[in-house]
Amino acid sequence: MASKMKNRWIALYVENQVGVLAKVSGLFSGKSYNLQSLTVGTTEHEDVSRMTICVTSDDVTFEQIKKQLNCMVEVIKVMDLTDVPIHMKEILFAKIKKIDCLQKQEVYQIANVFDQGGSVEITDIGEDSILMECMLTERRNNELIALLKKQFKHVEVVRGGAVAIESISTSCR
Amino acid sequence: MDITGRKLFVKALQEEGVDTIFAYPGGMIIDIVDELYKTEGMHVVLPRHEQALVHEAEGYAKATGKVGVCLVTSGPGATNAITGIADAHYDSIPLVVFTGQVSQNLIGNDAFQEVDIVGMTRSITKYGVTVKDRKDLGRIIKMAFQIATSGKPGPVVIDIPKDIQTKSGSPDYPDHVDIRGYKPNETVHIGQLKKAFKMLRHAKRPLILAGGGVNIARAGDLLVEFAEKMQIPVVTTIMGKGAMPTDHVLYIGNSGMHGKYASNKAISECDVLFSIGTRFNDRITGDLNEFAPRAKIIHVDIDAASISRNVVVDVPITADARLALEKLAEYADEPMDTTKWMNQIMKWDDEYPLDMRRDRGLCPQIIMEEINKAFPEGIVVTDVGQHQMWATQYIDMPAGKKFITSGGLGTMGFGFPAAIGAKIGSPDKPVVCITGDGGFQMNMQEMAMAITEKLPLVVCIINNRYLGMVRQMQQIFYGKRYEITYLGKELDESGKCVAETEEPEYAPDFVKWAESYGAKGIRVTSVDEVGPALVEAAKATDAPVVIEFMIASEEIVLPMVKGGNPISEMILK
Ligand SMILES: Cc1ncc(C[n+]2csc(CCOP(=O)(O)OP(=O)(O)O)c2C)c(N)n1
Ligand SMILES: [Mg+2]
Numbered sequence: 001m002a003s004k005m006k007n008r009w010i011a012l013y014v015e016n017q018v019g020v021l022a023k024v025s026g027l028f029s030g031k032s033y034n035l036q037s038l039t040v041g042t043t044e045h046e047d048v049s050r051m052t053i054c055v056t057s058d059d060v061t062f063e064q065i066k067k068q069l070n071c072m073v074e075v076i077k078v079m080d081l082t083d084v085p086i087h088m089k090e091i092l093f094a095k096i097k098k099i100d101c102l103q104k105q106e107v108y109q110i111a112n113v114f115d116q117g118g119s120v121e122i123t124d125i126g127e128d129s130i131l132m133e134c135m136l137t138e139r140r141n142n143e144l145i146a147l148l149k150k151q152f153k154h155v156e157v158v159r160g161g162a163v164a165i166e167s168i169s170t171s172c173r
Numbered sequence: 174m175d176i177t178g179r180k181l182f183v184k185a186l187q188e189e190g191v192d193t194i195f196a197y198p199g200g201m202i203i204d205i206v207d208e209l210y211k212t213e214g215m216h217v218v219l220p221r222h223e224q225a226l227v228h229e230a231e232g233y234a235k236a237t238g239k240v241g242v243c244l245v246t247s248g249p250g251a252t253n254a255i256t257g258i259a260d261a262h263y264d265s266i267p268l269v270v271f272t273g274q275v276s277q278n279l280i281g282n283d284a285f286q287e288v289d290i291v292g293m294t295r296s297i298t299k300y301g302v303t304v305k306d307r308k309d310l311g312r313i314i315k316m317a318f319q320i321a322t323s324g325k326p327g328p329v330v331i332d333i334p335k336d337i338q339t340k341s342g343s344p345d346y347p348d349h350v351d352i353r354g355y356k357p358n359e360t361v362h363i364g365q366l367k368k369a370f371k372m373l374r375h376a377k378r379p380l381i382l383a384g385g386g387v388n389i390a391r392a393g394d395l396l397v398e399f400a401e402k403m404q405i406p407v408v409t410t411i412m413g414k415g416a417m418p419t420d421h422v423l424y425i426g427n428s429g430m431h432g433k434y435a436s437n438k439a440i441s442e443c444d445v446l447f448s449i450g451t452r453f454n455d456r457i458t459g460d461l462n463e464f465a466p467r468a469k470i471i472h473v474d475i476d477a478a479s480i481s482r483n484v485v486v487d488v489p490i491t492a493d494a495r496l497a498l499e500k501l502a503e504y505a506d507e508p509m510d511t512t513k514w515m516n517q518i519m520k521w522d523d524e525y526p527l528d529m530r531r532d533r534g535l536c537p538q539i540i541m542e543e544i545n546k547a548f549p550e551g552i553v554v555t556d557v558g559q560h561q562m563w564a565t566q567y568i569d570m571p572a573g574k575k576f577i578t579s580g581g582l583g584t585m586g587f588g589f590p591a592a593i594g595a596k597i598g599s600p601d602k603p604v605v606c607i608t609g610d611g612g613f614q615m616n617m618q619e620m621a622m623a624i625t626e627k628l629p630l631v632v633c634i635i636n637n638r639y640l641g642m643v644r645q646m647q648q649i650f651y652g653k654r655y656e657i658t659y660l661g662k663e664l665d666e667s668g669k670c671v672a673e674t675e676e677p678e679y680a681p682d683f684v685k686w687a688e689s690y691g692a693k694g695i696r697v698t699s700v701d702e703v704g705p706a707l708v709e710a711a712k713a714t715d716a717p718v719v720i721e722f723m724i725a726s727e728e729i730v731l732p733m734v735k736g737g738n739p740i741s742e743m744i745l746k
Pocket of ligand 1: 585
């Protein structure tokens with residue numbers, strides 16, 4: 001009966017206090033939930049933080065995760081973004097090292113192609129390396145990394161984790 | 174006029190109506206302790222270990238229905254309390270645990286006796302916080318009491334740095350605080366309840382499974398009323414024991430790993446299972462795929478997260494047990510015809526009743542029966558092990574009698590201190606502690622406190638010279654290799670325990686031990702001494718009586734379901 005494992009998204013409003021992040025992340029480790037990414041930042045209210053959480057789970061576990069989060073005194077609101085129209089982006093830096101001129105050209109081309117539906121910029125360049133700054137969906141970032149790793153030997157990657165917000169249409173309803 | 178944090182602390186307790194506090198001193202709470210010295214009408218009790226301190230507060234809370242209040246120092250004081258806090262968490266007992274903390278300018282320095290107790294207890298508390306600002310102290314204490322006692326009760330840890338205790342600030346203690354992220358469920362979905370009732374009404378073989386939530390909500394009377402009106406039989410979990418009087422015609426018995434045959438059979442054969450106040454712990458369900466395989470399941474629980482977690486249910490109802498039963502009573506019109514079903518259950522019970530062999534000397538069942546006779550009312554508290562299971566099987570529970578045990582965490586060392594706490598909370602009720610020779614030794618130092626508090630409670634040590642519950646598994650599943658379960662001295666040349674020695678030497682001598690504290694000690698070795706010893710013990714007025722019952726090491730708890738097996742597959746002999 002177990003339903004499919006898939007990625008699911010939660011937006012979580014929490015008290016902006018010390019220990020809350022530890023408590024939320026501790027729930028995932030303590031109960032062996034498969035956490036993919038978790039980002040946190042303050043909101044328009046300085047005493048409220050918003051987390052964007054991605055987990056891989058089946059339906060039953062996901063229901064349980066939402067309930068467990070709801071139980072926490074510091075959690076103000078749990079929103080399930082899994083099947084809701086949202087805007088989502090993740091920042092990614094990729095440094096491609098030890099490359100020659102021709103390979104630099106190639107990086108530019110790749111940047112160009114990936115620049116759609118987000119933004120990819122070359123923000124720094126050196127004698128034999130290039131730094132890309134990408135603002136794409138998580139999946140697009142995954143694809144980009146896969147490609148870079150296939151084409152080049154020395155790739156250094158830093159990812160920020162995704163942040164997401166509901167589309168205007170849904171939040172107005 | 175501003176007052177110090179320590180003064181506000183005491184004021185807060187007074188406004189909360191706290192008259193008893195379990196406290197163990199240390200440098201980081203000495204200021205509060207000093208303030209308590211100056212306070213009239215507060216019973217400050219001194220346990221002898223912080224783990225026991227928390228169990229005492231649990232026993233007190235269970236016996237009185239009030240919140241148990243604990244005060245321990247930072248560092249080792251706080252870490253010692255952790256097992257008790259976890260126990261309260263898994264059995265939903267309302268506690269407010271105050272821990273001292275080093276001054277804020279030292280936090281993070283690995284200062285002397287600094288530990289991050291809030292971090293350490295995060296997964297075993299309902300809420301925990303370090304007070305960082307004197308102006309928040311009143312609000313945080315109020316929050317602690319609100320959270321611990323409302324919704325599904327549980328322990329709250331409030332960590333108070335030393336500088337906060339001495340700093341001046343507002344004298345105000347709020348009546349109520351709004352907590353935006355905390356909304357305990359105080360309603361019941363009528364539509365769901367009607368649906369549940371209809372389903373139950375149409376059942377041929379209906380069954381009610383009552384868990385600890387019914388006792389916590391003090392809804393036993395309503396449960397009985399509903400079951401009677403509808404003529405539906407009732408089984409309980411261990412924590413639900415006492416929700417219905419055990420001699421009631423509709424009461425079958427406990428279910429689960431060491432439940433009654435008829436109870437587990439009834440769960441396996443019923444067509445609608447109305448479960449209330451249980452989280453379907455694995456000790457209750459056994460193999461989940463085979464749990465109540467023929468039944469539609471209705472599940473009432475205050476905790477939304479407990480519903481459809483282990484057992485997928487047909488009708489989920491998030492509600493307090495008392496509220497749900499109050500509403501249900503309105504629908505209960507005419508009795509259902511359950512005669513045939515009841516007869517079937519009786520037949521199962523006749524086939525395999527709970528009954529122990531009586532040819533091995535002092536039989537545990539006889540001890541429990543005599544305890545029933547000597548203590549028909551009051552409070553029975555158990556430790557963890559075989560003796561606990563015998564108590565759950567054979568202790569009678571007339572209406573009003575209380576049964577206190579560590580169910581969720583199964584904490585050895587719980588029983589004796591919890592009994593002390595229960596007696597402090599209910600001095601007029603007889604309190605009997607049923608404990609094992611192993612578990613008793615985990616907190617026996619509390620005898621000092623029982624003596625200084627002049628508590629006439631009766632401690633029944635079921636002495637089998639073994640960590641019996643583990644020995645039982647070694648006996649049945651591990652080829653009788655009794656490694657590290659023998660508590661005595663006798664060893665063979667290879668250093669192993671000698672299992673079948675006639676009169677093995679054991680340690681300690683509990684009778685002499687009790688006497689050394691000024692308590693009374695009685696050793697019982699034969700059946701005809703059991704009753705008189707208990708009658709004698711019941712006469713105690715100002716000190717505990719310890720009765721040591723010498724039973725055979727070979728006694729085992731039956732029936733038994735092997736962990737992970739279906740509850741319908743019981744080892745009966
Ligand atoms: C703190 C703790 N440690 C270990 C266990 C595992 N355990 C469960 S029952 C038991 C044996 C208890 O022995 P005793 O107190 O003599 O009771 P008996 O089973 O013999 O009646 C043990 C070791 C536990 N439940 N709690
Ligand atoms: Mg024992």
